Amino acid sequence: xxxxxxxxxxxxxxxEPEHTPRRKWPWILLLxxxxxxxxxxxxxxxxxxxxxxTATVSARAAGTQAAVLNASxxxxxxxRATVSSKITGKVVEINVEEGMAVRxxxxxxxxxxxxxxxxLDLAEAQLGAAQRAIDESAVQLExxxxxxxxxxxxxxxxxxxxxxxxxxxxAVDATTAHIAALRQQIxxxxxxxxxxxxxxxxxxxxxxxxxxxxxxxxxxxxxxSPVSAGGGFTRxxxxxxxxxxxxxxxxxxxxxxxxxxxxxxxxxxxxxAYPDWQIPGHVITTIPAADRQxxxxxxxxxxxxxxxxxxxxxxxxxxxxxxxxxxxxxxxxPTTLVPKVAVHTENGKSFVFVxxxxxxxxxxVQIGGTDGDRLEVRAGLQxxxxxxxxxxxTIADGAKVVVK
Numbered sequence: 001x002x003x004x005x006x007x008x009x010x011x012x013x014x015x016e017p018e019h020t021p022r023r024k025w026p027w028i029l030l031l032x033x034x035x036x037x038x039x040x041x042x043x044x045x046x047x048x049x050x051x052x053x054t055a056t057v058s059a060r061a062a063g064t065q066a067a068v069l070n071a072s073x074x075x076x077x078x079x080r081a082t083v084s085s086k087i088t089g090k091v092v093e094i095n096v097e098e099g100m101a102v103r104x105x106x107x108x109x110x111x112x113x114x115x116x117x118x119x120l121d122l123a124e125a126q127l128g129a130a131q132r133a134i135d136e137s138a139v140q141l142e143x144x145x146x147x148x149x150x151x152x153x154x155x156x157x158x159x160x161x162x163x164x165x166x167x168x169x170x171a172v173d174a175t176t177a178h179i180a181a182l183r184q185q186i187x188x189x190x191x192x193x194x195x196x197x198x199x200x201x202x203x204x205x206x207x208x209x210x211x212x213x214x215x216x217x218x219x220x221x222x223x224x225s226p227v228s229a230g231g232g233f234t235r236x237x238x239x240x241x242x243x244x245x246x247x248x249x250x251x252x253x254x255x256x257x258x259x260x261x262x263x264x265x266x267x268x269x270x271x272x273a274y275p276d277w278q279i280p281g282h283v284i285t286t287i288p289a290a291d292r293q294x295x296x297x298x299x300x301x302x303x304x305x306x307x308x309x310x311x312x313x314x315x316x317x318x319x320x321x322x323x324x325x326x327x328x329x330x331x332x333x334p335t336t337l338v339p340k341v342a343v344h345t346e347n348g349k350s351f352v353f354v355x356x357x358x359x360x361x362x363x364x365v366q367i368g369g370t371d372g373d374r375l376e377v378r379a380g381l382q383x384x385x386x387x388x389x390x391x392x393x394t395i396a397d398g399a400k401v402v403v404k
């Protein structure tokens with residue numbers, strides 16, 4: 001039995017003792033902390049592109065004058081008039097339309113002339129009556145002179161009295177004075193006829209000068225008045241006429257730069273409506289007064305040649321050109337131009353940052369004269385390249401950038 005027990009004991013499978021399972025989450029947490037730290041370090045140490053603004057290097061054609069100033073303004077007409085009547089009246093006829101060419105003295109409109117015609121007829125009738133009255137008085141004067149002669153003869157013979165002679169002489173003198181008064185009345189009546197003719201002529205509205213009608217402000221049946229005496233329903237004008245031969249440009253120039261403008265200076269003008277059309281012109285004069293509100297001075301500019309495309313009140317941009325240097329031969333090569341804000345100076349040397357792909361290159365340049373808000377570059381740049389005009393102060397050669 002003892003041996004059997006020993007054999008059975010030998011057949012028993014020995015089991016290993018159970019172990020408590022290890023916890024893995026502390027290792028996972030440590031791994032996450034290390035990963036986040038690595039990402040943060042990479043984000044903090046990697047190079048961020050700088051946001052910059054750029055401009056393209058341009059070129060001025062050979063033989064073209066450089067600009068010293070740019071300004072904006074409007075096309076204006078020196079001769080422009082809103083034609084009105086001298087009197088208050090009702091419009092009965094309009095002979096003008098927008099865009100119509102009119103001649104000086106041409107009839108533009110007529111007003112109701114019934115009252116002026118009646119007044120003129122009355123004045124002419126009064127003149128006629130005065131003239132007939134003087135004819136009658138002239139006949140009486142002749143008769144009275146004959147009577148005076150007879151009385152003198154009778155008095156000389158002693159057949160007449162002195163009283164008769166004085167009475168006959170007084171009658172002649174009175175009639176003569178009456179005729180003189182009638183002549184004055186005729187002169188007054190004649191002046192009255194002239195006044196009434198002027199009033200009648202005032203019902204006809206004529207063009208004060210030759211030009212183009214740009215607006216029609218009244219219609220038949222409306223009342224017009226030079227002072228709008230009839231209230232809100234009374235027109236003050238018939239039409240507006242512009243003399244297209246008097247077109248010029250008016251621009252406001254900042255008083256800080258007015259020293260760059262001189263009479264006779266050449267300019268080029270570009271209408272907002274025709275941006276590719278350069279119009280030559282010249283400075284007429286500078287108005288000798290400044291606007292204290294805007295700190296500007298008004299400059300008048302004339303066109304070298306007028307064109308039908310130029311219309312009043314059009315917006316226009318003007319470039320004032322630098323006077324030609326006759327001592328220097330004209331360059332036969334295009335002039336490279338770069339914005340002033342793109343050029344930096346350090347230790348007396350000029351340089352710019354040129355964008356090449358996604359990085360910038362610091363490049364030394366040789367600067368010449370000015371052309372408005374641009375600088376002439378004699379060496380270092382070529383037309384079409386892009387230069388940085390606005391960037392953070394930390395920008396340096398080779399820095400990565402992104403254009404805004």
